[in-house]
Amino acid sequence: MVVHCFEAFVTLAATDIKIIVEFYTQFLGIEPQPYLPEIYAEFQLPGLKLGIFKPKSTQVGEFIPEGKTGISLCLEVPNLEAAIAELSRLGYPPPGEILSASHGQEIYAYDPLGNRLILHQSSRQNL
Structure with missing residues (x-):
């Protein structure tokens, strides 16, 4: 192979x-x-x-169509509250609330270019 x-x-x-x-x-x-x-x-x-x-x-339109992005960057964090606090300190607080799911908790935020960040804290005790 x-x-x-x-x-x-x-x-x-x-x-x-x-x-x-x-x-x-x-x-x-x-x-x-x-x-x-x-x-x-x-x-x-x-x-x-x-x-x-x-x-x-000459390639901007290919990589950044009409100034938008379609990426979601999922970042596993050990402490969701601390990550939210850091984003807020940087001036990019998450606009919504923490969501609960069977696999843990997550919140959506955005970087300075508008790329979606999914901050996720697993429900597993030992990461």
Whole structure:
């Protein structure tokens, strides 16, 4: 069996990446590595690599159709209340209430570009 992919990661396109890189640097509590200002930033998370890039001016419409995004980034957090407090401190408080589900609790929020964040705290005691 031939495997044609050995790694996958999520990328976000932004015409002004400075604000989104600063947001994720503060919210995730880590610095991007590598980081090429105004070109590319990459955050190494357990189980996920998050890349943020600035598309070439000729490609903006391809990556950011009509200024909208369709991504939902689900982040498992150990303490949902603390994550909500951090988002609020950064100026992006979740607009709704915490939702309960059989798998735990979650809340929807948005980053500075309007990408949906799903912050999830598992009902499992030991993550």
